[in-house]
Amino acid sequence: MVVDVMPKPEILDPQGKAVTGALARLGFAGISVRQGKRFELDVIGEITEDRLAEVHRAAETLLANTVIETFNVRVEEAPEASEEDDQAESAEQTELATQAG
Amino acid sequence: MVVDVMPKPEILDPQGKAVTGALARLGFAGISVRQGKRFELDVIGEITEDRLAEVHRAAETLLANTVIETFNVRVEEAPEASEEDDQAESAEQTELATQAG
Amino acid sequence: MADTVGDAARTPDQAQPWAELGLKDDEYARIKEILGRRPTSSELAMYSVMWSEHCSYKSSKVHLRQFAELPTETPVGKLLAGIGENAGVVDIGQGYAVTFKIESHNHPSYVEPYQGAATGVGGIVRDILAMGARPIGVMDSLRFGPLHEPDTARVLPGVVAGIGGYGNCLGLPNIGGEVAYDHTYLGNPLVNALCVGVLRHEDLHLAKATGAGNQVILYGASTGADGIGGVSVLASESFDDAEGTNAGQAERSTEQVEAYPSTSSGRSSSTSSGRKPASKRPSVQVGDPFLEKLLIECTLEIFAAGLITGIQDLGGAGLSCATSELASAGDGGMHIDLDLVPLRNTTLSPEEILMSESQERMMAIVEPEHVEDFLAICRKWDVLATVIGEVTAGDRLVIDWHGETVVDVPPRTVAHEGPVYQRPYGRPEWQDQVQANGIDQLPRPAGGEELADTLLRLIGSPNLCDKSWVTDQYDRYVRGNSVLAQPDDAGVLRIDEYSGLGVALATDCNSRFALLDPYAGAQLALAEAYRNVASSGAEPLAITDCLNFGSPEDPAIMWQFSEAVRGLADGCRALGTPVTGGNVSFYNQTGSTPILPTPVVGVLGVIDDVTRRTSGGFSAAEHPIYLLGETRDELAGSAWAQVIHDHLGGRPPEVDFAQEKALAEVLIRASRRGLLGSAHDLADGGLAQALVESALRYGFGARIELPSEADPFVWLFSETTGRALVSVKEGADRDLASLCRINGVMLTKLGVVTAQEDASLEVVGQFMLPLTRIREAWQDTIPAVMATH
Amino acid sequence: MDPSVGPRIGVVTFPGSLDDQDALRAIRLCGGQPVPLWHGDDTLDDVRAVILPGGFSYGDYLRCGAISRFAPVMTEVIKAAHDGMPVLGICNGFQILCEAHLLPGALIRNDVRVFVCKDQDLRVESVDTTWTSDFTQGQGITLVLKSGEGGYVADEETLRRLEGEGQVIFRYVNGNPNGSFNDIAGICNERGNVVGLMPHPEHNVDSLTGPTQDGRAIFSSVINFLAARV
Ligand SMILES: Nc1ncnc2c1ncn2[C@@H]1O[C@H](COP(=O)(O)OP(=O)(O)O)[C@@H](O)[C@H]1O
Numbered sequence A, B: 001m002v003v004d005v006m007p008k009p010e011i012l013d014p015q016g017k018a019v020t021g022a023l024a025r026l027g028f029a030g031i032s033v034r035q036g037k038r039f040e041l042d043v044i045g046e047i048t049e050d051r052l053a054e055v056h057r058a059a060e061t062l063l064a065n066t067v068i069e070t071f072n073v074r075v076e077e078a079p080e081a082s083e084e085d086d087q088a089e090s091a092e093q094t095e096l097a098t099q100a101g
Numbered sequence C: 001m002a003d004t005v006g007d008a009a010r011t012p013d014q015a016q017p018w019a020e021l022g023l024k025d026d027e028y029a030r031i032k033e034i035l036g037r038r039p040t041s042s043e044l045a046m047y048s049v050m051w052s053e054h055c056s057y058k059s060s061k062v063h064l065r066q067f068a069e070l071p072t073e074t075p076v077g078k079l080l081a082g083i084g085e086n087a088g089v090v091d092i093g094q095g096y097a098v099t100f101k102i103e104s105h106n107h108p109s110y111v112e113p114y115q116g117a118a119t120g121v122g123g124i125v126r127d128i129l130a131m132g133a134r135p136i137g138v139m140d141s142l143r144f145g146p147l148h149e150p151d152t153a154r155v156l157p158g159v160v161a162g163i164g165g166y167g168n169c170l171g172l173p174n175i176g177g178e179v180a181y182d183h184t185y186l187g188n189p190l191v192n193a194l195c196v197g198v199l200r201h202e203d204l205h206l207a208k209a210t211g212a213g214n215q216v217i218l219y220g221a222s223t224g225a226d227g228i229g230g231v232s233v234l235a236s237e238s239f240d241d242a243e244g245t246n247a248g249q250a251e252r253s254t255e256q257v258e259a260y261p262s263t264s265s266g267r268s269s270s271t272s273s274g275r276k277p278a279s280k281r282p283s284v285q286v287g288d289p290f291l292e293k294l295l296i297e298c299t300l301e302i303f304a305a306g307l308i309t310g311i312q313d314l315g316g317a318g319l320s321c322a323t324s325e326l327a328s329a330g331d332g333g334m335h336i337d338l339d340l341v342p343l344r345n346t347t348l349s350p351e352e353i354l355m356s357e358s359q360e361r362m363m364a365i366v367e368p369e370h371v372e373d374f375l376a377i378c379r380k381w382d383v384l385a386t387v388i389g390e391v392t393a394g395d396r397l398v399i400d401w402h403g404e405t406v407v408d409v410p411p412r413t414v415a416h417e418g419p420v421y422q423r424p425y426g427r428p429e430w431q432d433q434v435q436a437n438g439i440d441q442l443p444r445p446a447g448g449e450e451l452a453d454t455l456l457r458l459i460g461s462p463n464l465c466d467k468s469w470v471t472d473q474y475d476r477y478v479r480g481n482s483v484l485a486q487p488d489d490a491g492v493l494r495i496d497e498y499s500g501l502g503v504a505l506a507t508d509c510n511s512r513f514a515l516l517d518p519y520a521g522a523q524l525a526l527a528e529a530y531r532n533v534a535s536s537g538a539e540p541l542a543i544t545d546c547l548n549f550g551s552p553e554d555p556a557i558m559w560q561f562s563e564a565v566r567g568l569a570d571g572c573r574a575l576g577t578p579v580t581g582g583n584v585s586f587y588n589q590t591g592s593t594p595i596l597p598t599p600v601v602g603v604l605g606v607i608d609d610v611t612r613r614t615s616g617g618f619s620a621a622e623h624p625i626y627l628l629g630e631t632r633d634e635l636a637g638s639a640w641a642q643v644i645h646d647h648l649g650g651r652p653p654e655v656d657f658a659q660e661k662a663l664a665e666v667l668i669r670a671s672r673r674g675l676l677g678s679a680h681d682l683a684d685g686g687l688a689q690a691l692v693e694s695a696l697r698y699g700f701g702a703r704i705e706l707p708s709e710a711d712p713f714v715w716l717f718s719e720t721t722g723r724a725l726v727s728v729k730e731g732a733d734r735d736l737a738s739l740c741r742i743n744g745v746m747l748t749k750l751g752v753v754t755a756q757e758d759a760s761l762e763v764v765g766q767f768m769l770p771l772t773r774i775r776e777a778w779q780d781t782i783p784a785v786m787a788t789h
Numbered sequence D: 001m002d003p004s005v006g007p008r009i010g011v012v013t014f015p016g017s018l019d020d021q022d023a024l025r026a027i028r029l030c031g032g033q034p035v036p037l038w039h040g041d042d043t044l045d046d047v048r049a050v051i052l053p054g055g056f057s058y059g060d061y062l063r064c065g066a067i068s069r070f071a072p073v074m075t076e077v078i079k080a081a082h083d084g085m086p087v088l089g090i091c092n093g094f095q096i097l098c099e100a101h102l103l104p105g106a107l108i109r110n111d112v113r114v115f116v117c118k119d120q121d122l123r124v125e126s127v128d129t130t131w132t133s134d135f136t137q138g139q140g141i142t143l144v145l146k147s148g149e150g151g152y153v154a155d156e157e158t159l160r161r162l163e164g165e166g167q168v169i170f171r172y173v174n175g176n177p178n179g180s181f182n183d184i185a186g187i188c189n190e191r192g193n194v195v196g197l198m199p200h201p202e203h204n205v206d207s208l209t210g211p212t213q214d215g216r217a218i219f220s221s222v223i224n225f226l227a228a229r230v
């Protein structure tokens, strides 16, 4: 499973800002970046609705600070998938999105 | 667009280790975590193959440290999507996967 | 399938990749002779890494002996441990001892600057911890390519962040170091890290495994595939198969990971074009400073409980090194069950487990009745600890894997009786040309305006400018005992809050001088570090060194090395400062271009009351300013020659250890008597640089009147050694004068400290520069370059 | 003051705490009775005030303070804080207090993106707290600042409330070192018993090892407050 955590839009994001500036200096124009975190969770056992809800709680309690961050929990295959697999993989994704935070 | 950057599997991930331990102490059992970064890129203009390739280069040059990290570039809608949108969104994803790093 | 001792006996002629692992054919032959059979692949792994340059000192040993022959007495007492231990231990009185050592992590810091530098700090801290000491501070001596080079913008910030990131997280104040630039370091930066620790005399621990039946405990991080790129050649299915993918890596087995400048995969770091990694086994190590902090506290609690009979850190060569060194230094053998080693990656082969350089691990020898208490303390600190073997009555190191023996060797042959080389060395022909290419023809500035302009250009040059862009990323306050730290000449740490006992440390090396004359260059490094320590008011006691050179297979480099060692040994004899330990780093070169010879010297001093330390900054208006020592026209290799003329040639300044001792005596006594408002040693950039730094420290001005017969250029910019700039407290002039007379140190009145308001630096009859202008020229250099990246 | 009769003040050691010894020493030098507390315990050992010290608890992995906030001792600290016990969070301690929601807002990576260690000028904005009563309103002080994630952020409404209610108690002057909103260096809760600040007063109690002695007033404030209540 994957939990994405991003700074809320109204919170300043010094790292994203720095990356944006650095990209421009490197000649990559017209790209603006926000930097967050990606957690890949290896969950033992079958992924049930209950298990998803539990991960959601874990994200809310620990992985994200909802004062300044939003998060998004979803099921995703191992990320090392090669190009060919990707279509299939994407289609398989089940998402349990959230505006939490 | 989104660039995910993760520590290579064989590389020590002290952060993921700390999170794994903390989750266990909080009673979220059987979850092991690796922690990486998620960059959300706002790219001006249409997303063409060329543009994708450019972002790929940007990821390789700046966003990921390919000595110790792998990355993955893909097109993804704004992540603030609500639950309803997700299916559609996932299906729309085009991926330009990579084992770079 | 692991290659067992039985297999080795059955298949004596099986081909083995010893050359790929860096062994020479006679070395391989000797291994076979020692064992009376071919080695197993695990044994081959152990020998190859332990007999590498990095671990065995095979090229340097014959020269380093000179250090061991030095007297081991300091003014305070005998060394409690010297060369041969993880780090030397110096008695500093009141029942306290101090241990300190400097070590290189050059190559990894080029490949991956942040992690390379970070794990360099981590490694040296564990060395200090293993002596039974609490680590109390770190320093770092750094060399980079030219500041404006794009690759410097990759390496420098990463290295600095790594040193800060690791040291800050351990809670160790960083109290000093160096940063210098030269184009020879562009493809081969130097990262030398020093750690100092303190212990009570009775707490000294040594790395040896004694007492049959005692348990071997591995604790700290679990073992992963870190730093074993080269060895995966052994683990691959078939040896042929490995050659394609691993050739580049194998070339850089542990020895070379530290030693060789990268020629292949390492370079790819930040700008690679998506090439596939050569191997799944990384040669890069990632550090976990948080775990190391726990390891420190846990180990100190175990020491305090008296639960350990021997201890060793795991650094280069990992378990191979720790098991063979402990067993070799002890009185018996050792048996290890490799299956018990906790793994982060379960696919590791026994060879890889033995070679892994996973960080934050220690190995302890513990009596059986103490094991439970030991493990309990580890649990308290959340540190993984596992009994993996025991000390045996025999004299073999035996390692089993899945119930079969994969290693059965005499440990001394692995750890302490490796090959020793008498590498050929000779003074290169070009040395004469370099020395003949003096500075006589270089135009010198004339008149006040040109002098002022020269001063501003020098102080803004990368080697002389403000270093706070670097040092502000380091915590210098943590632990509450930092009495002096950067930018002062020496770092001073309080050891005892009640008695005021403290230590001072400085590291130095001017590698430009070392190129002009490696013998003198090493002595100049020693003299400068010694002078820095004395400037703080502390009495220099002992040294550590980190000798960074190019390839020992080049007779010219070997000559530089042997000259540096000889110079250092002679210098230490003259000053009465024993060498307690150190580190040699060879193969620092890019292609065939070696780095400037860089023998970094760290000097440790003791100060009996830290409240009497002397800072380098002018501290009150009206204090008279004096120059201690004699000034000669010595500008070859100077900052002036470099910055203004981009010139390196001639002969370096002369070293006079008798003068250095006399100067130190004056500085120490003056501090004890409380005569000084400030003291700052003269080195790079000469008097001009010292004046600027003393003024900028607290924002005071100065009015200087050079002696009438003096050549103002020579007086301001010469780099003659044995000198210091002092300001003197009210009414203390006569005391200082008599101290100088007694010790035979020339004393010249230069002028007076002036007010902070509208402060300026005035050299009467020459120029007057507002301090604001000086500060601007001095402090913007590094930030301006870094801001553009 | 004799430390054995001064009020008992606890300092919690978390795994990775670094300035805990310094905080204990500061309490002693300022006349309190320093009491070490352990993160894994569920007792406050009869202390009358608690300090969460600086450091990198749990390596500052994930987010600074995020993991420590769940330590067993924090249950007690949170309860005591709600009951009015003086609680001070210094640097990492401030981050823990925010993560524990004892103080509003959060601390994020410095806008300069590097660790900053410097002698920082501050203005004391409020003396109406248990920890700042010995300062004078508007006093200019200098304290050691050393942190990588010291940028104080909060939503607009929270900022308005903090400013309006006098809960901003230290402000950076002569330059904002880390991008903190409104130059905020330290805040308190509504009641004024819980205070968090990024700079390190415990490194400014002894002129030998710190740039000033301006940190003493923090410790003497709470010691005087507690002494008056005996
Ligand atoms: N340049 C040197 N000067 C003095 N002693 C040295 C030098 N280089 C190495 N040594 C000593 O040789 C011994 C072996 O060094 P080393 O292998 O670095 O120790 P470690 O086991 O910690 O890696 C140590 O005692 C070290 O202090």
Ligand SMILES: [Mg+2]
Pocket: C086, C127, C313, C315
């Ligand atoms: Mg060692």
